[in-house]
Every structure is written in C-alpha cells, then in structure tokens.
Amino acid sequence: MTTAATFSRYADLPALIGFMEGDEKHDGASLSTTDALWVLYDRVLDVTPETAEDPARDRFLLSKGHGPTAFYAVLAAKGFLDVPTLRGWTSFGSPLGHHPDRVLVPGAEIGSGSLGHGLPLALGSALGLRAQGIRKADGTEPRVVVLVGDGELDEGSNHEAIAAAARLGADNLTVVVIDNASSQHGWPGGIGRRFEVEGWEAREVNGRDHDALDRAFTRTRDGRPLAVVARVRNGN
Amino acid sequence: MRETFAATVNRALDRDPRTAVVLAVISGGMFRSSARKHPGRVIDLGIREQAMIGVAGGLALTGMRPIVHSYAPFLVERPFEQVKLDLGHQDVGAVLVSLGGSYDASEEGRTHQSPGDVALLDTLPGWTVRVPGHPDEVRDALELDIPGDHRAYLRLSGTSNRAPLPVGPRLHVLRTGSPRSAGVVVAVGPMLDRVLEATADLDVTVAYTSTVRPFDREGLSALVGAAGNADVLVVEPYLRGTSAHEVSEALSDRRHRQLGLGVTRDTELRAYGTPAEHARAHGLDAEGIAKSARDFFLV
Numbered sequence: 001m002t003t004a005a006t007f008s009r010y011a012d013l014p015a016l017i018g019f020m021e022g023d024e025k026h027d028g029a030s031l032s033t034t035d036a037l038w039v040l041y042d043r044v045l046d047v048t049p050e051t052a053e054d055p056a057r058d059r060f061l062l063s064k065g066h067g068p069t070a071f072y073a074v075l076a077a078k079g080f081l082d083v084p085t086l087r088g089w090t091s092f093g094s095p096l097g098h099h100p101d102r103v104l105v106p107g108a109e110i111g112s113g114s115l116g117h118g119l120p121l122a123l124g125s126a127l128g129l130r131a132q133g134i135r136k137a138d139g140t141e142p143r144v145v146v147l148v149g150d151g152e153l154d155e156g157s158n159h160e161a162i163a164a165a166a167r168l169g170a171d172n173l174t175v176v177v178i179d180n181a182s183s184q185h186g187w188p189g190g191i192g193r194r195f196e197v198e199g200w201e202a203r204e205v206n207g208r209d210h211d212a213l214d215r216a217f218t219r220t221r222d223g224r225p226l227a228v229v230a231r232v233r234n235g236n
Numbered sequence: 237m238r239e240t241f242a243a244t245v246n247r248a249l250d251r252d253p254r255t256a257v258v259l260a261v262i263s264g265g266m267f268r269s270s271a272r273k274h275p276g277r278v279i280d281l282g283i284r285e286q287a288m289i290g291v292a293g294g295l296a297l298t299g300m301r302p303i304v305h306s307y308a309p310f311l312v313e314r315p316f317e318q319v320k321l322d323l324g325h326q327d328v329g330a331v332l333v334s335l336g337g338s339y340d341a342s343e344e345g346r347t348h349q350s351p352g353d354v355a356l357l358d359t360l361p362g363w364t365v366r367v368p369g370h371p372d373e374v375r376d377a378l379e380l381d382i383p384g385d386h387r388a389y390l391r392l393s394g395t396s397n398r399a400p401l402p403v404g405p406r407l408h409v410l411r412t413g414s415p416r417s418a419g420v421v422v423a424v425g426p427m428l429d430r431v432l433e434a435t436a437d438l439d440v441t442v443a444y445t446s447t448v449r450p451f452d453r454e455g456l457s458a459l460v461g462a463a464g465n466a467d468v469l470v471v472e473p474y475l476r477g478t479s480a481h482e483v484s485e486a487l488s489d490r491r492h493r494q495l496g497l498g499v500t501r502d503t504e505l506r507a508y509g510t511p512a513e514h515a516r517a518h519g520l521d522a523e524g525i526a527k528s529a530r531d532f533f534l535v
Contacts, residue, residue: 114321116286120291120322124292127276128294129298132298132300160281
C-alpha cells in the first residue's frame with residue numbers, strides 16, 4: 001500500500017486524474033464532481049476498502065457515470081483501487097472505462113452511464129436496508145448517498161423516485177445534485193424546489209467549499225430524504 | 237393463476253425475510269395484509285414503472301429478493317432499459333411476474349398487450365423464463381425461483397390446461413410418435429391442451445414445457461433423433477418464432493425443418509373481443525394449429 005500512502009490526499013487528486021488520459025470530452029463534468037466526492041469519502045461516508053462488503057456500510061452510488069476520472073481518483077486515494085490501475089483506463093483489459101461497471105470496479109456500488117438510473121437504485125437500496133433493519137455496530141442506520149447531475153435530472157425516471165422517496169419516508173437517502181447549469185432547458189425556480197415540494201429537505205451549497213458540503217451532508221432524521229444541490233462552474 | 241401467484245408470494249413473505257414485493261398499483265389489494273404484517277416489504281410505488289424496476293434493483297443490491305409484478309407491457313416493455321441495466325448490468329436478480337399473457341386483455345386493446353415480452357427478454361443474458369400452463373405450475377415455479385438470486389420471468393395467463401405438469405428444466409413428453417413419425421411438436425404453457433387436440437390424429441411426438449429459458453436443447457435433440465423426421469413445430473403463446481433460434485441451436489448438428497406458431501408478427505391486430513377470438517385470428521386455436529401442423533408435416 002505504499003502507493004496509497006503516496007497518493008492519499010486531496011492535493012494528489014489532479015495527479016491521479018492525470019494518470020488517466022484521453023478523456024477530454026468529459027473533463028469538465030469530471031472536475032465538477034471532485035470536491036463533493038472528496039468530502040463524501042473523506043468526511044461523510046462510513047465505508048473503507050475493509051468494509052466494502054459489510055452489509056451495514058454506507059453506500060455511495062455514482063449515478064452520473066460519465067466523466068468518472070474524479071471518482072476513480074478518489075477511490076484510488078482512499079485505497080479501493082490500486083494507483084497503477086488508473087494508467088490503463090479504457091483499455092480492453094482495464095476495469096476502468098468511461099462509465100463505471102460495478103462488477104469490475106472495486107468500491108463502485110453501481111454500474112452507471114445511462115442517465116437516470118442511480119436515484120431509483122439508491123431509493124431501493126435505502127428501502128432494502130431499512131426493511132432488513134440493518135444497523136452499524138454503534139446502532140445507527142447506514143445511509144445511501146447518490147450523486148446526479150443537473151442535466152441528468154431531465155430524465156423522468158428521477159422524478160418517479162423523487163416523488164416516491166419522501167412519501168415512503170426514506171430519510172436514510174441523500175441525493176447530491178452537481179449543478180453546473182448543464183440542463184438543456186434549465187430548472188426555473190431552482191433545483192431544490194423540485195425536491196422540497198415532494199417532501200424532501202433541500203440545501204444549496206457552493207460545490208467547491210468542503211466545510212459547507214460537509215455541513216450540508218448532515219443527515220435528517222425526520223422522515224425527509226435530503227437533497228444537497230452543489231453549485232459548481234465547469235473547469236475551475 | 238393470479239390468485240395462486242398472490243397466495244404463494246404472501247406465503248413466501250411470511251417465511252422468507254429476504255423477500256419483498258414491488259408494485260406499481262396493479263394487484264396492490266392482493267398484498268395489503270402482508271404489507272401490514274411485514275413493514276417495508278411490500279412497496280407500492282404508485283404508477284411509476286421505471287422506479288418499480290430501479291427500486292427492485294436497489295433492494296437486490298442490499299441482499300433482498302424482490303418480486304416485481306404488473307401487466308406485461310408495464311413490467312417489461314415500458315421499463316425495459318431498467319430491466320437491462322438495473323437488474324442485469326448490476327448483476328443482481330429479481331423475480332418478475334407479469335399479467336395478461338399476450339392477449340388476455342383482449343378488450344383493452346394493444347396498450348395492454350405484450351406478445352413480444354419473451355422475445356425482448358431473450359435479448360438479455362441470464363434470464364430464466366417460465367410460462368406456466370396451470371395455476372399449480374405457477375406455485376411450483378415460484379417455489380423454484382424465489383429462493384435463488386437469479387433473474388426470473390414468470391408469465392401468468394388467463395388460459396390454463398386441464399392438468400398441471402412438473403415445472404423443471406426438461407421437456408416433458410406427453411405422446412411419443414412411432415419410429416416413422418412425422419416429427420416433434422413442442423407446446424409451451426397454456427398451448428398444450430389445444431396442441432394435443434390439434435395433433436390427435438398425427439403420428440408425432442408431443443412434448444411440453446413451461447420453462448422456455450433456458451431451453452432444453454439436449455432434450456429436443458434426443459426427441460428429434462428418435463422421431464421419423466427431424467421436423468419440429470413449436471407452438472408458443474407469444475410472438476411467433478420466439479424460440480426459433482433455440483431450436484436451430486439444438487438441431488445445428490442435423491438437417492432439419494422447423495416452424496414456429498404464435499402471435500402474428502407482421503400486423504398489429506386491431507380488434508377487441510375475447511382471448512379466444514384473438515387466438516383464432518392468430519391461428520392459435522385448435523383448428524388453426526391443426527391446419528398449420530398438417531401443412532408443415534406434409535400429411
């Protein structure tokens with residue numbers, strides 16, 4: 001694990017991303033998620049390579065599967081992935097492609113790429129953990145966090161899950177919406193409103209501010225699922 | 237079959253804590269008392285079929301065994317990408333149970349009919365597909381599929397055969413033709429009784445299955461080997477020729493002929509009426525099958 005020790009800090013992420021080449025098309029999208037991903041894995045989620053199969057682990061689902069270099073970099077920095085694995089990405093024998101496959105990528109909870117699948121899967125995971133009464137050693141309930149993009153919210157399947165989640169009381173579910181204003185027709189009135197009217201708690205934060213993200217991810221326990229809208233500009 | 241399905245699944249909910257039922261309103265009333273008894277294990281998402289399959293995938297990711305149910309077009313066709321990605325691509329399983337057969341909802345029209353369901357699932361790897369021909373077979377199929385982790389599709393129908401037959405991986409022979417017989421007829425699910433009637437005066441082997449995927453290629457090959465001719469007629473209650481590629485694989489080592497009967501492919505039948513009238517229009521009543529069989533077997 002010497003490589004993990006070498007590349008384990010936030011400051012190492014650009015170098016880790018640099019090991020993966022040829023992803024110019026998705027570069028902006030990838031960078032838009034870096035800070036939220038880092039805060040989740042560094043401060044919020046209760047999951048490590050050692051607990052990656054634990055039924056009571058926290059789960060992170062990357063729904064916006066395109067531009068996954070930041071995700072792979074964070075998984076490598078946290079020891080889920082070997083750093084040298086990054087170098088061969090998108091080659092035939094590599095577990096790492098332009099869209100993650102959970103069967104191939106250690107630490108990836110879902111395969112994604114086609115938009116609008118992660119949120120319903122996350123809702124099902126949250127309901128499944130609850131139905132089974134799964135608890136961590138300290139008695140707390142594991143949480144499920146799913147990351148979507150504001151453009152991805154165009155997909156109607158998300159709205160089926162948004163409406164159902166609060167009605168079903170899934171307050172172990174958190175959605176982080178990376179809002180880089182890429183939705184074709186925009187969201188007049190704001191993205192958070194879409195969640196609030198369906199019974200969610202919605203919080204808006206600067207998607208680059210680690211402390212603000214950390215605070216925003218504090219989970220609710222009042223029956224309401226949580227939506228964190230993380231505003232970012234591409235490429236900065 | 238629908239009542240047997242609900243009774244069997246309600247029993248499974250009592251016995252197996254892994255099981256969960258996922259619905260989009262349809263048949264919700266049949267699981268109401270289980271919903272009270274087993275909080276969180278009967279999930280009705282409202283009229284949201286994409287979420288229905290996505291939630292099932294999520295439940296399975298946490299180790300549960302989702303049983304998902306709706307009318308076939310809303311279970312397989314509308315959320316087909318969810319079936320492909322949220323179950324198959326995630327490498328998780330579920331038991332999908334559809335209502336409506338191909339044209340049970342004959343009075344409802346095309347929107348409530350899905351004769352292409354099995355053909356669609358055939359484009360995806362790893363599905364077990366069962367087409368019970370009797371309510372007892374529904375129970376037996378569920379008892380086989382609920383305990384597993386695989387992906388299973390169970391297709392309920394309003395039409396039944398008089399007697400149940402064993403549910404399993406092999407073709408079940410009902411009538412064996414002579415060594416000079418004209419060939420082999422395979423009847424799927426609710427087609428059996430009318431196939432027996434239609435072929436009563438033909439020298440053919442008649443075999444039955446309610447398990448169409450995986451298809452018993454070895455069994456078919458053996459039956460064809462013992463028949464007088466390597467001619468195979470498959471009668472399926474869904475899209476005509478759906479199993480043609482299975483027959484072709486099963487008999488790839490010998491010269492053979494085959495014909496598939498089922499729901500017409502080349503036109504959309506714009507008519508209401510009864511399932512029996514639809515069967516007749518597709519040539520799937522005993523008379524239509526008898527005529528096709530005589531023509532095919534050249535008798």
